[in-house]
Amino acid sequence: MLSFVSNSRILWGLWHVLGFCASRTSTPLLLIAVIVLVGVKIVSTLKEIRKLPPGPWGPPVVGYLPFLGVRHKAFLELASHYGSLFSARLGNQLTVVLSDYKLIREAFRREEFTGRPSTPLMHTLDGLGIINSDGRLWKSQRRFLHDKLRGFGMTYLGNGKNVMELRIKREVYDLLENIKRTNGSPIDVNPSLALAVSNVICGITMSVRFVHGDARFERLNHLVEEGMRLFGEVHYGEYVPLYNYLPGKAQAKEKVAKNREEMFHFYQTLIDEHRQSLDPSNPRDLIDVYLAEIEKAKDEGRAQDLFEGRDHELQLKQILGDLFSAGMETIKSSLLWMFVFMIRNPDVKRKVQEELDSVVGRSRLPSMEDMSRLPYTETTILETLRMSSIVPLATTHSPTKDVHLQGYKIPAGSQVVPLINCVHMDPNLWDDPKTFNPSRFIDENGKIRRPEYFMPFGVGRRMCLGDVLARMEMFMFFSCMMHQYDVTLNEGDPLPSLEGIVGATIAPMAFRVKFVSRSSPAHAVPAPLTDNVHLRHVGAH
Numbered sequence: 001m002l003s004f005v006s007n008s009r010i011l012w013g014l015w016h017v018l019g020f021c022a023s024r025t026s027t028p029l030l031l032i033a034v035i036v037l038v039g040v041k042i043v044s045t046l047k048e049i050r051k052l053p054p055g056p057w058g059p060p061v062v063g064y065l066p067f068l069g070v071r072h073k074a075f076l077e078l079a080s081h082y083g084s085l086f087s088a089r090l091g092n093q094l095t096v097v098l099s100d101y102k103l104i105r106e107a108f109r110r111e112e113f114t115g116r117p118s119t120p121l122m123h124t125l126d127g128l129g130i131i132n133s134d135g136r137l138w139k140s141q142r143r144f145l146h147d148k149l150r151g152f153g154m155t156y157l158g159n160g161k162n163v164m165e166l167r168i169k170r171e172v173y174d175l176l177e178n179i180k181r182t183n184g185s186p187i188d189v190n191p192s193l194a195l196a197v198s199n200v201i202c203g204i205t206m207s208v209r210f211v212h213g214d215a216r217f218e219r220l221n222h223l224v225e226e227g228m229r230l231f232g233e234v235h236y237g238e239y240v241p242l243y244n245y246l247p248g249k250a251q252a253k254e255k256v257a258k259n260r261e262e263m264f265h266f267y268q269t270l271i272d273e274h275r276q277s278l279d280p281s282n283p284r285d286l287i288d289v290y291l292a293e294i295e296k297a298k299d300e301g302r303a304q305d306l307f308e309g310r311d312h313e314l315q316l317k318q319i320l321g322d323l324f325s326a327g328m329e330t331i332k333s334s335l336l337w338m339f340v341f342m343i344r345n346p347d348v349k350r351k352v353q354e355e356l357d358s359v360v361g362r363s364r365l366p367s368m369e370d371m372s373r374l375p376y377t378e379t380t381i382l383e384t385l386r387m388s389s390i391v392p393l394a395t396t397h398s399p400t401k402d403v404h405l406q407g408y409k410i411p412a413g414s415q416v417v418p419l420i421n422c423v424h425m426d427p428n429l430w431d432d433p434k435t436f437n438p439s440r441f442i443d444e445n446g447k448i449r450r451p452e453y454f455m456p457f458g459v460g461r462r463m464c465l466g467d468v469l470a471r472m473e474m475f476m477f478f479s480c481m482m483h484q485y486d487v488t489l490n491e492g493d494p495l496p497s498l499e500g501i502v503g504a505t506i507a508p509m510a511f512r513v514k515f516v517s518r519s520s521p522a523h524a525v526p527a528p529l530t531d532n533v534h535l536r537h538v539g540a541h
């Protein structure tokens with residue numbers, strides 16, 4: 001069988017013959033040579049295509065891109081047609097979609113699948129940070145962050161988890177206070193959740209805590225949201241680079257870069273402030289940890305090697321941006337979905353509240369220690385993650401070299417995505433998957449079971465770095481809100497839709513609900529915590 005390389009050699013040889021003939025013979029011979037050349041090229045291309053997973057065809061240049069629509073839904077449909085491993089050319093990128101959970105696990109535990117694709121947006125981000133980096137930088141940063149974030153309490157073990165619980169509790173109590181002020185009138189809870197959840201991640205990373213109506217918080221949020229919208233606008237350019245030259249697209253790309261600059265300016269101010277009061281032996285947050293690491297590398301004469309020779313502060317700023325965007329939107333969307341499902345499934349809501357009342361009682365709020373004794377509450381969160389699959393395609397992986405899966409070739413540089421929404425709604429894996437049923441996660445002994453085909457945080461080497469924090473936050477926010485309030489629909493309003501909005505995550509469409517107090521005045525929400533967690537209020541001045 002001819003390889004691609006040997007085919008190229010034949011083409012090269014033919015080209016020379018062609019030149020020779022053209023100079024000596026007549027036009028028909030030239031024509032024959034051209035036809036042979038084209039024929040060889042077509043055969044070699046078809047041979048290469050036959051090695052790829054099956055999939056739909058599309059016209060040259062754009063491929064299947066114009067027929068795609070909403071990606072995770074379109075992929076679901078294509079998977080039902082082409083099977084659990086298919087490929088589609090989208091513009092100049094080959095996309096490979098995996099929808100069998102065993103296959104996803106098999107692929108993503110392999111080192112070769114830890115790469116990121118090379119696209120125009122990736123170039124804007126310059127391969128920095130944690131989400132978009134790969135190779136040695138990613139490996140060292142992942143290890144570093146894993147270790148340091150555990151130190152800040154992103155762990156179920158030891159004293160660390162108490163520090164994290166305290167941090168989360170502070171935001172939960174503040175949120176409950178904010179909701180109390182609504183006096184049970186219908187609200188869009190999205191902005192209050194955004195503030196509370198942002199404060200958790202910004203506290204860990206930068207010791208920053210925003211207050212309500214904070215202009216800098218609103219600006220930061222605006223930049224993230226606009227970034228997502230603009231990303232949607234220039235998305236086609238990721239596949240068809242010429243698209244970026246259409247009217248308006250170049251400006252949108254420029255705006256993405258400008259917004260990033262503005263966010264980086266915000267982070268730079270905080271980094272400069274931190275540097276002035278840095279005590280390397282007593283880091284207050286992630287900025288301190290990074291600054292201490294940079295200082296240490298300088299002292300040891302290995303500053304040039306640190307972060308694989310990349311600009312130290314740029315890397316730190318991208319890390320702050322990555323953790324803010326990964327740690328905020330995901331938790332907020334998941335909590336919003338929980339309320340959507342509670343409104344749509346009042347029986348489940350009642351059971352959660354009964355469990356909370358019988359295990360926690362009415363005289364105090366739930367805490368992390370209660371988690372293991374609240375299986376129904378916990379599995380309601382799991383069932384929400386299953387049904388909403390808020391990150392249905394995870395983050396795009398890209399093989400660092402040609403690999404083979406199920407006998408098919410997955411070329412280096414192609415885009416590989418797991419179809420998590422397909423796994424989570426597979427009727428061969430889940431009984432009646434469209435029904436919201438938390439009990440499916442409870443075994444016959446009343447213990448929680450997480451089947452290996454439940455993968456909201458992805459799997460393998462690039463699995464979510466914040467899953468422990470996410471589970472703590474979701475449990476604390478959800479259990480405390482359900483304990484204190486009955487979430488109900490305003491009379492006459494339609495049920496919140498199950499149709500999600502596709503952005504950074506799949507978020508529910510905006511909805512308004514009432515949070516009606518369940519507590520008697522004697523069991524009012526405790527006053528906000530005074531704790532020893534170092535935090536600085538931003539924007540209130």
Ligand code: HEM
Binds near residue numbers: 130461
């Ligand atoms: C309900 C909440 C969350 C969900 C459902 C979620 C889901 C995911 C998924 C599916 C991935 C991609 C995995 C892959 O590509 O194979 C991911 C990556 C990531 N997540 Fe989360 N996540 C959540 C919360 C968080 C939080 C709170 C943080 C912040 C600490 C975080 C930080 C990250 C990071 C840094 C990555 C990239 C890891 C890497 O590239 O090596 N996530 N997450």
